[in-house]
Amino acid sequence: MEYAISCEGLTKDFGNRRAVDNVTISIPKGSIYGFLGPNGSGKSTTIRMLCGLMTPTSGSGQVLGFDIVKDSESIKQRIGYMSQKFSLYEDLTVKENLDFYAGIYGLSPKEAAVRIQELIELADLAGREKQLSGTLSGGWKQRLALCCALLHKPELLILDEPTAGVDPVSRRVFWDIIHGMARQGITVLVSTHYMDEAATCDQIGFIFFGRLLAVGTPQELMQGLGKDNLDDVFIHFVREEEAKGRERG
């Protein structure tokens, strides 16, 4: 099997605090991997290391065949990354934001014009091209940020809680786009707190206190614990770890 992301023993310490502890992940090309865990469990830190934005304390990883430490620049050019705080220029219009990012990704004016039109249609942004992005609602901002991350046709999309605080209709539209991307062969790594979103992923990884506690398809994880929903699976893992923590004192 070909993997878009594979890492082994990924670990990150901040001073004497271990934020990510020995995480091993393999994500097949063209699949959607949902990364779940409570606040502060190490999702963003893991994602930053995989994007080549942060150097691991130990462990190794390959993203699209590139080493996450030695080839981090090649990784950054090839992935689409969207962080919790979308980096849009609020005083630029929708179209100006897309033009600006197309320039950053090195698209020629001709390529940019075609790609921007495609993405405007994909995200249903037609008619809003001249609107200042600062005046868009959260859901529209999120779609525009996704378009910016897709301008250079990345093979891998890494999304760090892209739907936090976004209304249900916008979340649904956003996920329809994500599933469409995966059908085209794009790999997606997405962190989320929403179990309905996680349930539609091909694989889920639960992370807690920096450690990856379980990985599997939503069905496997539910069946393994005899639960009929992912909320209960998630709560089970958190309670189990808390109990172990109490035993350790």
Ligand SMILES: Nc1ncnc2c1ncn2[C@@H]1O[C@H](COP(=O)(O)OP(=O)(O)OP(=O)(O)O)[C@@H](O)[C@H]1O
């Ligand atoms: N640059 C940093 N310096 C020091 N500590 C950090 C840094 N970045 C993250 N941490 C700590 O590492 C731990 C993991 O944080 P991280 O942001 O990876 O978690 P998360 O699962 O993404 O949380 P959330 O869902 O709230 O975004 C937390 O205790 C956090 O305070």
